Amino acid sequence: MLNGKKIVAICTARIFEPTQHRFLRILSEKLESQDIGILIYTMNSDFLWNKDKYYPESMIYDMVPYDYADIIIVMDEKIKSRKQSRKIIDRAKRRNVPVIVVDGKYDDTVDVWFDYNPGFEKIVRHIIEFHGVKKPCFIAGIKDNKFSDDRIAIFKKVIAENGIEFKPDMIHYGEFWADPARKAMMDIIESGNIPDAVICANDVMAINVIDVLKKYGYKVPEDIIVSGFDGLDEANYCTPKLATARCDGEVLANAVHECIERSMNGEVFSEKAIVPVLETNESCGCKCTLDNISTTLVYRLNDNFYRYQDDIRIMYEITTAIHMSKDAAAAAECIDHEIMQNVNCFMYRSCFDYEMYYYDKPLLSSEKNKFKLLYDCDDPENRVKDINENYFYKWLANKIEKNKSALIFNALDYLSKPLGFVCYTFKGYNFIDYAKSASITNTLSMGLGSFVQEQHQLCVAKRVEQMYLKDQLTGLLSRSGFNKEFTALCDVPENIGMTITVIMSDLDGLKYINDNFGHAAGDNAISAAADILKTSCPDGSLCVRYGGDEMLAVYPGDTDTDSIIQNIDNKLNEHNAKIATDYKVSLSCGSFKTTLSREFDLTDAIKRADEIMYRNKRSRKAEMRKTAK
Incomplete structure (x- = not known):
């Protein structure tokens, strides 16, 4: 607890993705209604299961208040690093803080996970059995990836049960992403071995497969059936609307919220599984049950989009202004802009030791809790101030009480070195706010990172000038x-x-x-x-x-x-x-x-x-x- 309020800390990545935002919004609103403080610690990239690569952004998980959190939620599949997730879990366990892991399995944690295999089997059976497909092919994700291999095994199982002989050329890899999926589909078409159905391991690939088929003159579903898996919102906005199995964010949020309540009540349990829901749709030949997107929503999305384009131009100007600032106070002044109205910026004090080249030396353990409050959106005059841990937690408690909505923490980094972090105090859960948070963080990282570099260069230049202008033996002018x-x-x-x-x-x-x-x-x-x-x-x-x-x-x-x-x-x-x-x-x-x-x-x-x-x-x-x- 912090200042008498229960705290839930969520460790995740890429909160600007629609499915992530939907989950976080629903869960946060439930917790907010119970007067529980919500802290979201997020990277803008993810580890992509690369256990050896260092991401300076990951320092944000060091900022989790393990001594004050009542529950810590680890979004394992979003972070995509068992090593990083394990590190968070171990820190929490040393302080006896319960941990709920979403889409991952660890010892001594409550694991909430989508049971993907039964959900994926539903969509495959629907395509093969209900629609009577005889010549399917499958676009999997990444080769030798567990999710890919599991779905390949299900594809093989279902076609075998329906008397379809498996052939190696039925399997292709789209790496769970757009461009590789498009290439895979083009390779299939150019091979001349045209399937009557393309079953994809996720929605992103399926949406791009539909686009490629249309460019080659094929009709979906009349000529070729296409299906996805995940249940992205975009599945209902493409043409034709995509058949999929939905890993619903609302269902997941409700399940995680239930686990939070049970854990806070002292109940001991290990897991809760959620099976994705089959959603038949136009791309498989079924009728769409979703109403068409409203004109009002289109106008709102357009308005937000064009405002966002304007914001990008403004952010570039802010980056340049910060970089050219004469000192830290002037850099902080550049942050005082309408677009930064929910930004609070903290930097390591060692960034401001311009005598040293910050990017050359490792960040010492003794430096990791020594910050400078560069900018506070609620108190713009409170700038460039050295703070200690006690000050920060008093500041944090005040923000939680004042803001009510979730606080979002994002790391600042430059030249593969962490600089500090940003705390966003958005009012509510507007998707555009979440979507542009990564761009704002990048703006500040680029501006402040280059500012620190520039100040060091000026310091070195001044030192060289002093050597040139002063006699080294006497200190008199040369x-x-x-x-x-x-x-x-x-x-x-x-x-x-x-x-x-x-x-x-x-x-x-x-x-x-x-x-x-x-x-x-x-x-x-x-x-x-x-x-x-x-x-x-x-x-x-x-x-x-x-x-x-x-x-x-x-x-x-x-x-x-x-x-x-x-x-x-x-x-x-x-x-x-x-x-x-x-x-x-x-x-x-x-x-x-x-x-x-x-x-x-x-x-x-x-x-x-x-x-x-x-x-x-x-x-x-x-x-x-x-x-x-």
Whole structure:
């Protein structure tokens, strides 16, 4: 429970599919009526039963609140990864949270599943026995896939019982998808061995088979009967309407809801099976029992579709704006758009460490619970805020209470690295909202992912620029850095006519220090002299390492150069007394003042200060020789 409310967490994938949406809508509405909080954790792709491939989207299942959930539902056939489903189940079991698995079988879980085989046998028997087909063929799904193999076995069984000899060329593979099914049907036609019925392992393939047959001039069902399996809504909107066996989302939702109630009441049970319902229709030669689609519905679908096309253009603009943002606050500002009115965006804090290249390093366990709330649709001013786990669960409890409808969680990822997640707080269960959630997530993933990459590149560029503009030993400006700063100063019209003060300094005895104490000692002497020059000059001075042991200070304004040079000498004496080395650090300095004009010759000003500095240096050496005698 979270804040006194029971919580059901649903782990699934591809909620934008019509059958998925129908199931989630019906189940969520039932739970909502009982004041139960619903959290849906979904990927936009699925694992396709590929146990070895890593999907960064799968981090969303790490966000399931295992410590607060009362029931966890795993849509195994939607996720299509026993490894991932097992991971979710094990985490729940460690906390004694009951797990209901839909369309999968695991130990210690309640398994709700469509008993596909009896349902598929119904449609095959209807085609073979009721319609008296003598020359059928079967378009299966993926080769060596369990669902495919089970349905092939049923096809063989039914035709054998009806005295039809099985031949290998009766079986073709459409991979449960449109293009492969179309190719399979074209191959059948081009072989010249035309069947009187094409039985398909699912509706998607059957709908495409009908389209191919019509393009080749065959009539369905007059010339060739076609059947599917699944009961997609599209089966009733194609021409002719498709004969199928319906794995009804409403029946499944009712069954899962019953299991939730029984589990919450402490009842122990292991499974509940649902047999798909036979739906005869026009494609097999039977009469359609469904009313024609209403004109109002067509208009509504068209309106939603064209609005969605507009949304795609807007989402592209948002992606670009986020990518070009100057900082995280500006990126968050881009999310504040009508199309994002139900979006709440969280990112890992480590994304904002621009010094590091985020996509190069693995996400550490210590980083996985450290988020930044980038955008809250109910509080747009609450942006770019570091949050901890306690804050997040208080935030979540508030959203559940305020929204009532299911909250949907979707992972943000870019360059095969998770960035964080989005929480959608849709009001109700509009299919278009669910359908476009994947596009919005992709918009944010692309925008924020490229933003993080861009900020790192800018950080690297700035670091390189600093290396180019700053002297690495002293921290003073390099000549290039000084030229850039001084040019900018001269470009300000108000500065024309002001006094420019130039102080040139040279380290005394550097060769002696290097020869007798080593170059490290020489570097220390240069660095110490540079620090003292910089701290002795007024704020706003441009202090430069001009040559090996020559340093320059340019101040835009009039100042007492004698006091500055005396201050430098005093600080050097303090430094020498403090470090107590066998050598002394001293600077010879010279200064020159002039007026900044549009024809200002910086080289001449430096030369004049340099001449004065060397005059002082010679005087100092002469004084030292006289003192030595």
